[in-house]
Amino acid sequence: MSRIFSGIQPSGELHIGNYLGAVRNWVALQSQFESIFCIVDYHAIIGSFTPEDLRRRTREMGISLLAAGLDPAHCTLFVQSRVPEHTELQWIFNTITPLGELERQVAYKEKAARQEQVMAGLLNYPVLQAADILLYLADTVPVGEDQVQHLELSRVIARNWNSRFAPADAPYFPEPKPKLTPTRRIVGLDGNAKMSKSLNNTIGLLESPDDMWAKLRPAVTDPARVKKTDPGNPDKCPVIFELHKAFSPPDVVAEVDANCRGAKWGCIDCKKVLFEHMNAELTPIRTRAQALAEQPALVDDALNAGAEKARVIARQTIAHVKEQMGLA
Ligand code: TYM
Numbered sequence: 001m002s003r004i005f006s007g008i009q010p011s012g013e014l015h016i017g018n019y020l021g022a023v024r025n026w027v028a029l030q031s032q033f034e035s036i037f038c039i040v041d042y043h044a045i046i047g048s049f050t051p052e053d054l055r056r057r058t059r060e061m062g063i064s065l066l067a068a069g070l071d072p073a074h075c076t077l078f079v080q081s082r083v084p085e086h087t088e089l090q091w092i093f094n095t096i097t098p099l100g101e102l103e104r105q106v107a108y109k110e111k112a113a114r115q116e117q118v119m120a121g122l123l124n125y126p127v128l129q130a131a132d133i134l135l136y137l138a139d140t141v142p143v144g145e146d147q148v149q150h151l152e153l154s155r156v157i158a159r160n161w162n163s164r165f166a167p168a169d170a171p172y173f174p175e176p177k178p179k180l181t182p183t184r185r186i187v188g189l190d191g192n193a194k195m196s197k198s199l200n201n202t203i204g205l206l207e208s209p210d211d212m213w214a215k216l217r218p219a220v221t222d223p224a225r226v227k228k229t230d231p232g233n234p235d236k237c238p239v240i241f242e243l244h245k246a247f248s249p250p251d252v253v254a255e256v257d258a259n260c261r262g263a264k265w266g267c268i269d270c271k272k273v274l275f276e277h278m279n280a281e282l283t284p285i286r287t288r289a290q291a292l293a294e295q296p297a298l299v300d301d302a303l304n305a306g307a308e309k310a311r312v313i314a315r316q317t318i319a320h321v322k323e324q325m326g327l328a
Helices: 016-029 051-068 085-094 099-103 106-113 120-134 145-165 209-216 240-247 250-261 267-293 296-325
Strands: 003-008 034-039 075-079 140-142 177-179
Touching (some): 003 016, 003 120, 016 034, 016 051, 034 051, 034 296, 051 075, 051 267, 051 296, 085 120, 085 145, 085 296, 099 145, 106 120, 106 145, 120 145, 145 296, 209 267, 267 296
Parallel strands (some): 003 140, 034 075
C-alpha cells in the first residue's frame, strides 16, 4: 500500500484554500492509504513569531484538522518538532542538495525579495520539506498547486541520496509525487492572488456564518456584469463560481451556470445559494471545533500519540540512512 504524507503550517485556523486544496483530500484519503499528516512548526519559525502565539496556533491547527475530519484511528497526525528525526534527516539532505536548486525555487525568490535580510532557513525550507516526506518513505503527497515545485526538489534529493548510498538496483527513497485536487488553486476574495493568510484575502474554515457572509457579499465576480440584467460568464467569475464547483452539488452548479449566463440571477442571489451549500458542509466542522476547543487535553493527547507512532518509522529510516552513510 502506498504511504501518503503531507504537512501544513500552524497558521492557526485553516482557511478555505488549505481545506479545498489539501485537507479535504486528506480526509478522503486517510482510510484508503496509510496516511501521515504533520503540523510543521519548524517550517513556521522562519518568519517572525512569538513563542506563545506559535504554541496557540499549533494547537488551533490541531483542532481545525481534527474538526475537518482527520481521525487518529485512521491516520497519524502529529507536530513536526516532536519528532527530532525530521531535522536530523534535513542536515543529511543539506549535504546532497545543490545550492542552485534551492536558489531557483519560486517561493524562495518571492519571499526573499520582500526581506531586508534573508535567513538561511528560508533557502533551506524545501530541504526540510523533503526530509518530512522521505523520513516516512512516502511516495504520494496530497497538496495544492503551490507545493509542486518543492516536490520536484524532493525527487532530486531522493535520487541524489539513492545514487550515492543505495544499491543501483534497490533505491531506498521513493520519488514522491504530488496528488492534486480539482481545487488545487483557490483564489482569494480579491480575485487576484492565491488565497493566503499573508495576503489577508481568506475565508476561515471556522468563521461564523455572519462573518463568512460579510466576506462573500462583496467578493469579486465577472467584472463585465454590472447590472443584474447583464448576462454573465461564470468562467470569468474567479471566486464565487469556483467555490460553487467545490461546495455545491453538480445540479446546482449547472443551475448557477445557466442562471448567470441567462441573467436570471443577480450575483447576490448566486452568492446566497453558495452560502447555503458552504454552511451545509462547514456547520458540522464548526460544531466539532467548538467541542474540541473545550477539551485541549484531548487534542494534545491525540497529537502526542501521533508523534509516538510517527517516531517508530522515523527512527527506522534514520538508522538505515546512518548505517548506509557510515554514520553508525
Ligand atoms: P501551507 O501550510 O502553506 O498549506 C497547506 C496546504 O494547503 C494548500 N493550499 C492551497 N491549496 C489551494 N489553494 C490555495 N489558495 C491554497 N493555499 C494553501 C497547500 O498547497 C498545502 O498543500 N510547505 C508547505 C508545508 C509542508 C509540506 C511538507 C507539505 C511542509 N512539509 C511536506 C507537504 C509535504 C506549506 O507551507 O503549506
